[in-house]
Amino acid sequence: xxxxxxxRVVLKLSGEALAGNQGYGINQDIISSIAQQVKDVRxxxxxxxxxxxxxxxxxxxxxxxxxxxxxxxxxxxxLATVMNSLALQDALEKAGVxxxxxxxxxxxxxxxxYIRRRxxxxxxxxxxxIFAAGTGNPYFSTDxxxxxxxxxxxxxxxxxxxxxxxxxxxDPVKNHSAKKYEKLGYMEVLNQGLGVMDSTAASLCKDxxxxxxxxxxxxQGNILKVVLGEQIGTIVGGDKQ
Numbered sequence: 001x002x003x004x005x006x007x008r009v010v011l012k013l014s015g016e017a018l019a020g021n022q023g024y025g026i027n028q029d030i031i032s033s034i035a036q037q038v039k040d041v042r043x044x045x046x047x048x049x050x051x052x053x054x055x056x057x058x059x060x061x062x063x064x065x066x067x068x069x070x071x072x073x074x075x076x077x078x079l080a081t082v083m084n085s086l087a088l089q090d091a092l093e094k095a096g097v098x099x100x101x102x103x104x105x106x107x108x109x110x111x112x113x114y115i116r117r118r119x120x121x122x123x124x125x126x127x128x129x130i131f132a133a134g135t136g137n138p139y140f141s142t143d144x145x146x147x148x149x150x151x152x153x154x155x156x157x158x159x160x161x162x163x164x165x166x167x168x169x170x171d172p173v174k175n176h177s178a179k180k181y182e183k184l185g186y187m188e189v190l191n192q193g194l195g196v197m198d199s200t201a202a203s204l205c206k207d208x209x210x211x212x213x214x215x216x217x218x219x220q221g222n223i224l225k226v227v228l229g230e231q232i233g234t235i236v237g238g239d240k241q
Contacts, residue, residue, distance in 0.1 A: 005229035008047035008123065010155045011038070012146040012197075015055035017161055017217050018084055024056055026087050034161075035091035037223040038128060042097060046227050047123040049153060050130045051146040052088060054080025060138070074138035078105060081142060085132035086110065098127040104136030104145075116152050123153065143197035147204035158210055159226055160196065161217035166234035167194055184236045196236055205236075212236040 013034065020027035042048050057080035063073030085101050092099045100122050101111040111132060112118065122129050134145045150158050167189075168178040181194075186206035189196050196202065196214055205212055215222050215233030225232055 002044070002228050004041075004044050004046045004227045006046055006156045006227055008153065008155045009041075009049070009157050009159055009227060010146050010150040010153070011048060011050045011159045011161060011223065012143065013050060013052045013084075013088075013161050013217070014163075015053040015057060015080065015084055017163060018052070018087070019056035026056065026084065028091075031087055031091045032095075033220060034217065034223075035088065035095045035097065037221065038092060039095045039097045040221070040224045041227050042126065042128060044224065044227065047126075047155075048128045049119070049123060049149060049155065050085075050088065050128065051142055051149060052081055052084045052130065052132070053142040054078070054084055056080075057083060071138040074134075074140075075105075078133040078136070081134060082107070082111070082132045085130045089130055092128055098125075099130065100127050101130045101132055104131070104133040119149075120153055141198050141201065143201035144204065147197070147201040147208075147210065150210050151204065151208045155210070158205065158212045159223065160212055160214040161223070162214055163216065163218060165216040165219075165232070167196055167214050167236070169194070181234050182231075184234060186236060189236055196234075202236075 018026050018031055020030040038048055054077050058076050060074035060077035064070040089099045089101050102114040103111045104114050106113050119129050131149050134142050146158050167181045170178045172178040189202050213226050213233055213235050215226055
């Protein structure tokens with residue numbers, strides 16, 4: 001068995017990634033594929049924590065733009081991430097992976113409250129931990145949640161699973177001449193507004209020196225490839241060495 005490059009990772013999944021081509025809701029084939037990939041990574045000895053967005057069900061910022069109270073809209077978005085997390089937990093458990101969902105908003109009947117030491121203990125026991133409901137606060141994105149939780153559990157890297165195979169200087173769907181970056185510094189991402197993650201999350205990663213790898217989730221086996229150190233996607237780190 002090939003030795004992994006990383007001992008502990010945070011996998012950030014967008015809600016849109018769970019929807020697949022249908023654009024909304026949860027695509028069962030997609031979520032089963034992700035579960036199998038996570039199982040392969042876990043079986044290879046890497047601790048896996050997951051943060052999942054809710055954009056396939058509800059986007060708080062979109063609700064706010066249409067006149068809804070921003071805090072209310074964001075809380076609805078947090079609940080959407082809980083729905084996605086429970087669906088992902090179900091897929092992982094069916095694949096034979098021990099899983100725990102921890103929520104930043106207390107809801108005892110369906111998940112544990114987020115407790116840092118308990119999360120670390122779950123990871124040490126080989127369980128996959130899914131962090132749901134964002135940070136528990138409005139005005140913060142699930143990107144920020146991923147950066148915060150990665151720092152708290154001492155993850156070595158954040159794996160940003162996207163529908164594209166890396167970071168480009170413009171939208172590769174609209175611009176076929178868009179340039180893909182192999183490596184970027186944190187400040188380049190912030191100064192150029194490249195959309196890897198929001199500025200709060202990127203600043204957290206910069207301050208805590210947590211690298212980010214952006215890659216295509218739709219390619220089967222890519223999560224394991226990244227964990228094993230294969231050069232795919234775009235690496236965001238302290239500089240462009």
